[in-house]
Amino acid sequence: MAELVLSARGMSRRFGGLYANRDVSLDMHKGMLHAVLGPNGAGKSTLINLLSGDLPPSAGQILYRGEDISGWSPDKRSRAGIGRSYQRTNIFPAFTVFENCRLAAQSRAPRALRIFSKAISFADLRDAADRAIAQAGLAERRDVVAATLSHGEQRQLEIAMVLATSPSVLLLDEPLAGMGPEESQSMVALLKKLTPDHAILLVEHDMDAVFAVADVITVMVAGQVLESGPPDQIRDSVAVQEAYLGDGESDDE
Amino acid sequence: MPLARKKSRNYLPLVLLMLALFPIFGSSYYNELIGKIMIMAIFAMSLDLLVGFTGLVSFGHAAFFGVAAYSVVLLSPKYDPGNLLLVLPGAVLTGAAVAFVVGLFVLRTKGIYFIMVTLAFAQMIYFVFHDTPLGGGSDGAFLNVKPELRIGEKVLLDLNEPMQFYYIVLVLLVVAYVFLRVLLRSPLGHALAGIRSNEHRMLSLGFPVFLYKLAGFVTAGGLAGLAGFLSACQYGFVTPEILSWHQSGNVLLMVILGGMGTLNGAAIGAFAFVVLQEVFSALTKHWQLLMGVVIVTVVMVLPGGLSSLPQRLKGLLIGGGNRNG
Ligand SMILES: Nc1ncnc2c1ncn2[C@@H]1O[C@H](COP(=O)(O)OP(=O)(O)OP(=O)(O)O)[C@@H](O)[C@H]1O
Ligand SMILES: [Mg+2]
Numbered sequence: 001m002a003e004l005v006l007s008a009r010g011m012s013r014r015f016g017g018l019y020a021n022r023d024v025s026l027d028m029h030k031g032m033l034h035a036v037l038g039p040n041g042a043g044k045s046t047l048i049n050l051l052s053g054d055l056p057p058s059a060g061q062i063l064y065r066g067e068d069i070s071g072w073s074p075d076k077r078s079r080a081g082i083g084r085s086y087q088r089t090n091i092f093p094a095f096t097v098f099e100n101c102r103l104a105a106q107s108r109a110p111r112a113l114r115i116f117s118k119a120i121s122f123a124d125l126r127d128a129a130d131r132a133i134a135q136a137g138l139a140e141r142r143d144v145v146a147a148t149l150s151h152g153e154q155r156q157l158e159i160a161m162v163l164a165t166s167p168s169v170l171l172l173d174e175p176l177a178g179m180g181p182e183e184s185q186s187m188v189a190l191l192k193k194l195t196p197d198h199a200i201l202l203v204e205h206d207m208d209a210v211f212a213v214a215d216v217i218t219v220m221v222a223g224q225v226l227e228s229g230p231p232d233q234i235r236d237s238v239a240v241q242e243a244y245l246g247d248g249e250s251d252d253e
Numbered sequence: 254m255p256l257a258r259k260k261s262r263n264y265l266p267l268v269l270l271m272l273a274l275f276p277i278f279g280s281s282y283y284n285e286l287i288g289k290i291m292i293m294a295i296f297a298m299s300l301d302l303l304v305g306f307t308g309l310v311s312f313g314h315a316a317f318f319g320v321a322a323y324s325v326v327l328l329s330p331k332y333d334p335g336n337l338l339l340v341l342p343g344a345v346l347t348g349a350a351v352a353f354v355v356g357l358f359v360l361r362t363k364g365i366y367f368i369m370v371t372l373a374f375a376q377m378i379y380f381v382f383h384d385t386p387l388g389g390g391s392d393g394a395f396l397n398v399k400p401e402l403r404i405g406e407k408v409l410l411d412l413n414e415p416m417q418f419y420y421i422v423l424v425l426l427v428v429a430y431v432f433l434r435v436l437l438r439s440p441l442g443h444a445l446a447g448i449r450s451n452e453h454r455m456l457s458l459g460f461p462v463f464l465y466k467l468a469g470f471v472t473a474g475g476l477a478g479l480a481g482f483l484s485a486c487q488y489g490f491v492t493p494e495i496l497s498w499h500q501s502g503n504v505l506l507m508v509i510l511g512g513m514g515t516l517n518g519a520a521i522g523a524f525a526f527v528v529l530q531e532v533f534s535a536l537t538k539h540w541q542l543l544m545g546v547v548i549v550t551v552v553m554v555l556p557g558g559l560s561s562l563p564q565r566l567k568g569l570l571i572g573g574g575n576r577n578g
Contacts, residue, residue, distance in 0.1 A: 106440055
């Protein structure tokens with residue numbers, strides 16, 4: 001059995017009377033890509049926010065390598081190796097692509113007291129940034145100011161920034177949304193390449209991509225887990241087809 | 254800096270030379286005026302670290318300036334010169350220590366609340382000095398003899414000498430400027446710029462944002478303390494007014510007038526503000542009205558402040574009046 005890294009146990013989150021997540025349990029293993037499907041408003045982003053610490057849960061537990069981390073702040077979880085990307089692009093618009101990723105890498109080796117050294121002089125951070133930029137396919141745009149990137153390129157930068165923090169867990173919220181077909185394809189290839197060394201949670205509407213990369217799929221509807229299992233099981237599930245797949249294409253955000 | 258920027262001509266050596274040669278030609282009145290401008294420039298640059306570089310709009314920065322100025326009086330013997338090596342670091346540390354304590358509270362708030370709580374803390378400190386005998390109450394207190402640096406019998410530096418004082422201010426201005434420039438290009442400086450740009454993502458990337466903001470706040474408090482030290486030594490007395498919200502407002506206006514987030518802008522803003530204050534108050538006792546008009550005009554015509562003027566003019570000449578260029 002693969003190594004269990006991050007798991008949710010009976011996790012719930014309420015907004016007023018609405019359960020955005022209700023009694024959600026899910027496991028993430030190293031070397032496995034766990035995809036989460038569900039219609040708009042199903043609670044997928046909320047799930048990621050709960051795992052990353054952007055939102056505190058109303059009930060339930062989050063275990064990271066066996067330790068309950070439900071009370072940890074998002075920065076502490078990030079430092080522990082839980083990295084995430086955002087559905088709505090969340091970058092440093094005024095910085096270059098390189099500086100966005102260099103700063104991301106700096107979070108692993110902060111050196112905050114080295115006030116007499118230049119931030120850009122640390123080769124390890126530069127290398128980590130350039131590696132992440134190349135992985136996300138942005139090498140040619142390295143020195144461009146992020147605000148002037150196309151929407152698709154900003155989506156790539158979003159991924160590059162997480163990669164630059166060398167996380168062991170990746171929580172990716174619709175990374176392919178907004179990317180062109182070519183970028184999508186290379187991102188799928190990248191996900192495949194990253195899977196062996198990472199525990200990945202992928203929220204994605206693009207079915208082809210999901211079935212191409214997922215080892216496990218969880219389908220959520222109205223904040224609850226409808227079904228969870230290997231791709232074949234999900235493809236053949238009557239419940240899933242009724243609740244979600246048969247429900248027309250609600251692809252667009 | 255993280256921003257890709259075009260290299261522009263560097264006027265700093267020229268400015269430095271002019272400041273160094275000024276006392277040869279200036280009268281004691283003008284020397285004192287330039288001295289005051291340089292002190293205010295240190296103060297404004299320290300605030301710019303928060304407002305312009307970290308995105309923290311503090312409306313209570315006079316507190317750190319003021320407590321440091323008071324500490325000079327309290328750390329000096331009544332009728333003998335204080336020891337510069339004790340009083341100067343003492344004032345800087347006082348500013349930094351007060352900023353540390355205040356920062357622990359105010360940095361938990363954001364936006365308009367941050368502006369209000371920094372103001373509230375500064376007012377509290379103002380009333381401590383205004384209403385208790387600690388610093389002479391509402392009358393303030395005199396620094397009868399200014400500090401000196403003495404080794405054995407030999408006096409190396411004497412702040413009671415106006416010429417020496419002028420050059421000490423100049424040297425400390427350069428030290429503060431270089432220190433901030435170095436700090437801003439360090440990992441800490443880049444992290445502060447990240448916090449200004451997108452605090453949420455900084456947290457998500459794993460930066461303990463609160464500690465970084467606290468580091469910036471304490472540094473700014475220490476540098477404001479340096480300015481407060483010099484101010485107390487320049488005038489030879491302190492009153493609660495140097496802690497008042499007017500003072501916090503004035504230094505904020507200097508930063509806005511000169512242009513936020515450029516350091517040079519803060520210094521230019523201090524220069525413009527002090528000179529205008531001098532000119533306007535000679536004309537009318539309603540000088541604040543004129544000052545208000547100038548500031549509103551600058552903010553509306555030059556959103557980047559006075560320091561963006563050369564670039565703007567160049568843009569007008571080359572770009573044919575493209576305002577957003
Ligand atoms: N901060 C919030 N305050 C109030 N309600 C919220 C908040 N965040 C999410 N919700 C609600 O929780 C539910 C789940 O939202 P969530 O964003 O998790 O859905 P999603 O599955 O990511 O949808 P999408 O596919 O559109 O991204 C929605 O009904 C949403 O309106
Ligand atoms: Mg979502």
